[in-house]
Structures are given as C-alpha cells and as structure tokens.
Amino acid sequence: MTLKFFGTPSLLLTMAVMSLTAGCADDLDDSFYNKAGEIIAHPLPFEYTLSQYDGNHNIYLDKSHSTVVDAEKSALVLIDVWQNEFLDSLVIKNLNPLIKKFDAMGAKIIYAPSLEAPNENLLQLDSSIHLLNDDRMDVYLLENNIKNLFYVGFDTFYCVLDKENGIYSVRSRNKDLDLFLIDEGVLSYTKEMKDVAIELLKKNNVGIVKFDESPFYAMAPLNTIRDLFANTKDNIHEGNNFVTLFMSGSENQMIKQFEKELIGLNANYGTVVENKFYYRGTELSQPDYLKLLQDLGVNNLYFAGFYLNNEILWSDFGIRSLYIEVRYNKVKGLPWPYIVNDLAFIAPSEAMNPEIEKATIVNHCRIAHNIMSSTLIKGLKEAKTGGNQNLGKENKRPIL
Structure with missing residues (x-):
C-alpha cells in the first residue's frame, strides 16, 4: 500500500x-x-x-x-x-x-x-x-x-x-x-x-x-448544521466579560469600529498579533493570559477577528487551547467562550466553501457559543448602566 x-x-x-x-x-x-x-x-x-x-x-x-x-x-x-x-x-x-x-x-x-x-x-x-x-x-x-x-x-x-x-x-x-x-x-x-x-x-x-x-x-x-445563525444567542449572559481580538496585518474597518466601541464602554479586551497577546500595552504569555482571565473573574470570553478557521481555533490564546486547559489540564476558574459571529472572519482556501466552513465551526466547535457583535455591544451598554433586563439568567454560564 x-x-x-x-x-x-x-x-x-x-x-x-x-x-x-x-x-x-x-x-x-x-x-x-x-x-x-x-x-x-x-x-x-x-x-x-x-x-x-x-x-x-x-x-x-x-x-x-x-x-x-x-x-x-x-x-x-x-x-x-x-x-x-x-x-x-x-x-x-x-x-x-x-x-x-x-x-x-x-x-x-x-x-x-x-x-x-x-x-x-x-x-x-x-x-x-x-x-x-x-x-x-x-x-x-x-x-x-x-x-x-x-x-x-x-x-x-x-x-x-x-x-x-x-x-x-x-x-x-x-x-x-x-x-x-x-x-x-x-x-x-x-x-x-x-x-x-x-x-x-x-x-x-x-x-x-x-x-x-x-x-x-x-x-x-x-x-452539519449549515445555518450560520441557527444557534446564535440573542443576549449576553450574566457575569464579567472579556473580548479577545485577533488582529491582521492590515486594518479592518469593522474590527476598528468594534474596538472603538469597546474602548468607549471601558470594556476589558486584549489583542492578539502574530500569536502574541497584549493587554493595555503589555505583552502577556499564555499562562499570564489565563491568570488575567481568572484574576478579572471573567465569565464570558468573546473571540473576534482573523481568522476563525486558523488563529482563533489554533492559537495559544484561542478556543482549542482554552478547552484543553479546562478539560485536560484541570485549570479552574476559566470563562465560557463565545464566537462573535459577524466579526469572526474566514481565511479562504481552494478546498472548502468559506460559508460552510464558518457554519461548521460556529455550530459544532467544542463548548463555544456564538453571538452577534451588535448583541454584545448592546448587552455591554445595558450592563454598564444597570438597565439590562435581558441577561441570560435562564442559561447563566458559570466559570468553567
């Protein structure tokens, strides 16, 4: 053979x-x-x-x-x-x-x-x-x-x-x-x-x-569930939130506007550039990244940027790594992951339809839920003012 x-x-x-x-x-x-x-x-x-x-x-x-x-x-x-x-x-x-x-x-x-x-x-x-x-x-x-x-x-x-x-x-x-x-x-x-x-x-x-x-x-x-929005959440869950933005080499107006809104809300977020994580201007290692999430008591961790079908899944600061830390390394106090559906971009390949690839990931990725950026921003605004009546209490996610 x-x-x-x-x-x-x-x-x-x-x-x-x-x-x-x-x-x-x-x-x-x-x-x-x-x-x-x-x-x-x-x-x-x-x-x-x-x-x-x-x-x-x-x-x-x-x-x-x-x-x-x-x-x-x-x-x-x-x-x-x-x-x-x-x-x-x-x-x-x-x-x-x-x-x-x-x-x-x-x-x-x-x-x-x-x-x-x-x-x-x-x-x-x-x-x-x-x-x-x-x-x-x-x-x-x-x-x-x-x-x-x-x-x-x-x-x-x-x-x-x-x-x-x-x-x-x-x-x-x-x-x-x-x-x-x-x-x-x-x-x-x-x-x-x-x-x-x-x-x-x-x-x-x-x-x-x-x-x-x-x-x-x-x-x-x-x-495969091919409807990209079949499992999209219509509200954010209770608890502390953190956004991890995977940046590309060139600016993207949608990501730039999203980051601007996060800054305006004084929301906690960090960026990943070439597999290096930065929080408030300081580079953190993967263990320090996890410790940051624990120290901040983050319940909900949102992933957005470039690329869902590579770095967001495969990076040291991505979903796969988080799952391994929780499931196999028995690390306690880590947040539940969410994919920001409309701001999680696909790197095109000649071998697979990008829409099917994205739908497969958002609907079948281990432990990850997905949410729209508008829903996330609205929820963060309402949580900040104390006026959010639509928090997902019935589906409240504990820290993993």
Whole structure:
C-alpha cells in the first residue's frame, strides 16, 4: 500500500540522487538519506499535502510534497476508536489494514482511547502500547526515538486534535515531532467537521496523507448544521466579560469600529498579533493570559477577528487551547467562550466553501457559543448602566 501526503513537515528528508559511475550498474546508489547525510535504515517514502498562503490572492492553496521517513522511528496513533456501529466500516476496511502495514514496516502502534470500550472489530496487537484516558505518550516517544506520528481515529475535529495524545496537544509539548493525518483513517460526526479539521491542520504544518489506491471513505453519522445563525444567542449572559481580538496585518474597518466601541464602554479586551497577546500595552504569555482571565473573574470570553478557521481555533490564546486547559489540564476558574459571529472572519482556501466552513465551526466547535457583535455591544451598554433586563439568567454560564 502506497501512501500519499499533502503538506510540508518541519523535518525534511531527502532522497539520494541515483548516479552511475563508469557505466557500472554496481555503482547505482538507491539508498535514502536524511538531511544529516545518514542512510535511512527502513525508508518509508510518501507524498503529503499542506496549505500555503498566497498573499497576492488572499487564499490558502494546497501544495504537494514528497519525503522519506524511517519507519522504525515512526508510530501509528489511534485515537478513540470506540465501540460505535458507524465506526465498524472504517475499522475493518481502513484501520486494520493500516495497523498491519505499519507493524510490518517496523513502526510502533499506539492505541490512545478514552475509557470507553474499543471497537470490537479493531485489530489489537500484543506488541503495541495502550495509553488510557489522560496517559501521555511523551516518555514512550522519547525512549523509543520516535520522530514521526501518523494519526487515525475519531473525531477528527475533536479528540484527534485536542486529547492529551491528540495532534494539537502533542505538538504543543513536542515541537520537534513531525505529525501527519491519514485522510482515510479518520472520521467525524459530520463530513464537514472532518473537512474543517483537515483544512486547519494543513495550515499548521500537519501533513495530510492519502492512499493512492481507490480509497474507501466511511460515512459520517450526522449532518452539519449549515445555518450560520441557527444557534446564535440573542443576549449576553450574566457575569464579567472579556473580548479577545485577533488582529491582521492590515486594518479592518469593522474590527476598528468594534474596538472603538469597546474602548468607549471601558470594556476589558486584549489583542492578539502574530500569536502574541497584549493587554493595555503589555505583552502577556499564555499562562499570564489565563491568570488575567481568572484574576478579572471573567465569565464570558468573546473571540473576534482573523481568522476563525486558523488563529482563533489554533492559537495559544484561542478556543482549542482554552478547552484543553479546562478539560485536560484541570485549570479552574476559566470563562465560557463565545464566537462573535459577524466579526469572526474566514481565511479562504481552494478546498472548502468559506460559508460552510464558518457554519461548521460556529455550530459544532467544542463548548463555544456564538453571538452577534451588535448583541454584545448592546448587552455591554445595558450592563454598564444597570438597565439590562435581558441577561441570560435562564442559561447563566458559570466559570468553567
């Protein structure tokens, strides 16, 4: 089975150029070398895809690359392959053959499920390692000199990204690993949730792999909510509020006007510029950002700016990071996240309709609600004057 990748991992391995010397076939060198000039003992060549930003046309374009990794320094990571009927076909037709293939090449097999029962059809090897729930695989990776992780499992937009051994979490703790997602090896509750996750990963240096044989795609069990305003809140909730604005390199009049209104209301807000957070002119680290939210007793945290389908989800100061701190790092006293619907912008890509991408995020992102900027500003004004009779008391959100 041949694998194809799309993207550019941080570790680039180059294939040696075959040469003939003095016309002798014995001099043909078809070995694979890494960039240090060392022969790769168990070469696994493949292609992958990443997205590259085209500033001239303001769009992310897919770009294919080729590379070679050492199979014995690689691992197949299976996330949450549960006992669900809708996962059966994925397991039987795609995951089990992948497990056999990677095992035969000398790669490690890492099962990283939650405490739920694994799928009864899943091939489980005695030589593999099982990491349950919050167990981290960092020490195992170090002890076994693993440099490349290939992810499969469920759900691409949720656990495959943010669990303790998921892509975002592992990347945040291990910057030198090369991470890949096997397209046919993952599934989400909806097709578009998987598509959104893949677009997010391609933008953030996680290579997407495809089989070059006729692929089988398991069917998602649910449908995406495509109405952008299906779950939009019509009031703000009680408690202290904070707005995090993700700024772009160029000014945007809508964001500029929104910031002006926040200043006029003396509202608490901060800005993120190139993954650096600023509050009242001072740069704060991610731990200090979280401490600020705790110290201010923030109940409701609103995200707006550039871009919902990248920085607002992926940044150290974004929604995914907040969720991980609450769910897995057990940090107390953090606020409930909201997406400011009309001021959360999408970075266009050639691979996905931006309206569907945005609707998928605002309706299916973990723990995040969404609200219009006009509703937020109105609520902040009324809260300031004590005249807000429409606070969401019936749906009051506690600090997480």
